[in-house]
Amino acid sequence: MRGALNLLLVVLLALNLRPILTSIGPLLEPMRQSTGLGYQQAALLTALPVLCMGLVPLLQPWLRRWLSEHGGMLAGLAAIALACLWRLQLDSAWALIVSAVVAGLGVAVVQGMMPGLVNRWFPGRLAATMGLYSAALMSGGGLAAVLGPSITAYFGHWQFGLGLWALPALLAIVAWTVLRPRQDTPALAGGGGGHWFGNRRAWLLALYFGLINGGYTSMVAWLPAYHLEHGGTAQGGGELVGLMTIFQVCGALGLPLLLRRLVDRRPGLWLALLIQLAGFLGLLLAPASAMGLWVALIGLGLGACFSLSLTLTLEHLRTPGEAGSLAAFVQGVGFIVTGIVPYITGWLRDASGDFQASWTLLTCTVLAMLLVTVRFAPKGYARAIAREGRVAEAVLN
Template structure:
């Protein structure tokens, strides 16, 4: 019973981590006409929350001295709920941007703690549970993109399509307050054990996570425009993003379950990256022949990579506190990288006049990650993270 309640809580929390991002795009035009929001300002509605998702986890070793896991989770969920409720009433561009910062800070706090929490609650089913967490996270984003316009149309106000996502945030807030294990809240300041800035493996994992997920932010940003360039419609572009989300969820949930008996995550990552590579090559070489197939392959690979890369990070350390600290660092640096990639691919589109250079860059990134994956042999985990301890000790002695 306790395990089922913990799993329900993981799903409730994960569902709230993407609607603040994905609810924006489908409602952008009515938002712009109502508030005078410019395209550069509109970019901030996504860029600022992603930046928060990167910066806040990097501060966790210091934040944990003043705030407990319970307090942090309550604060993060409250920030998400308050930002969404604020969006029900706002009518200016700068208020929208400010609400994005508040919601982004909330998501960053909750998201930064989730891997360590999952590792502590489900140590023997880590891969499967991380897959379910990732699938719920992506599902929340997909639901917001699909249902937001409908809610807005029924209510007669675009604000309703943004503000409705306060409901799941409040449900998660109540769920955390009532369902969380009362005996399972360690003192996180002692568990974190310092920071990871001096560890090479931590940086490698962070860059790996960020570059793998940069494909997702680039596809969300530019896939509809690419579809339009090849004779498609705006509605068709949105449907392609929806198709990608469906296969992301399938990849995040299915591949970790299929390979759950393997202790080595490299075969799953190689398979997921190979599927992504096939999709990007399809976009490059034959976009008009089977665009739906290429997008589905990319989504399947992206979903599996997100889940497996976080699992890989957590498995580098045996204690939940240390593993959670490493995962926070990896997500912190990783999301900064992830948020940068679509700007680079967008610049390439503007500079070259089409998306071929952008897709080529993402294809080469996937190839590089295929090669880097070979570094993550399980027998090397202990030695790779132990270097952190030696470097910190040396600093102390000096």
């Protein structure tokens, strides 16, 4: 019974971590017409929350001194709910941007705790549970993208398409308060943080996580606009993000399950990256002929990459406290990188006049990550962390 309640909490918490990002793209045109929002400012609505998702986990070694896991989870969910409620009445570009920062801070606190929490609750089913967490996270994003235009049409204002996502956040607050385990609740982020700044393997994992997931933030930010440029509609753009999300969920759940007997995560990561590569090459070479297929391939690869890259990080260390601390660092640096990517791809769109340069950059990134994946042999996990940690300690002393 306790395990089922914990799984339910994982799902409810994860559902709240992406609507603040994915609800923007399908409603971008009415938002721009109403507020005068430019493409560079629109990029901030995605980039700033993701940067928050990076900066806050890096501060967790200090935050945990005064903020418990329970208090941090409630504060994070409350910030998401507050930002969404605020968006119900916004009418200016800068207010939208500030609401994105508030929501991003809330997501950052919740998301930073999730890998350590999953590792502590489900140590024997880590890959499968991380897959479920990733699938729920992506499902929340897909629902926001698909339903946002319909909600806007029903209420007559785009603010409702952004603001109604306060409801699942409020539900998660109630569920966490009532259903959370009462025993063995650690301080925020678990034990052992902070020392990863001097560890080269931690930096490699962080940059890998950031770049391997940079395609997601770029697709969420620009896929609806790209669809409009090819004669589509706002509803169609949201449905494309929804299609991508369906295949992300399939990738996050299916590939880890298919390869569950493998200790080595590299075959799964190589396969996921190759699937992404096929999708981006399709957008580059034949976008009009099968856009749905290319988007589905990109989603399938992105979903598997997110789940497997987090599992790869957690498996580098044996204790939940240290593994959670490493995951917080990896997500911290990684999401900063991930947040910068859509800003760069948006700048390339403005500079070149279309999205081909943006897709070219993402294709090159996938190719580079295919090569980096060679470094992550399971037998070298402990040795790489210990050796590079000793090197860093010697330098610091």
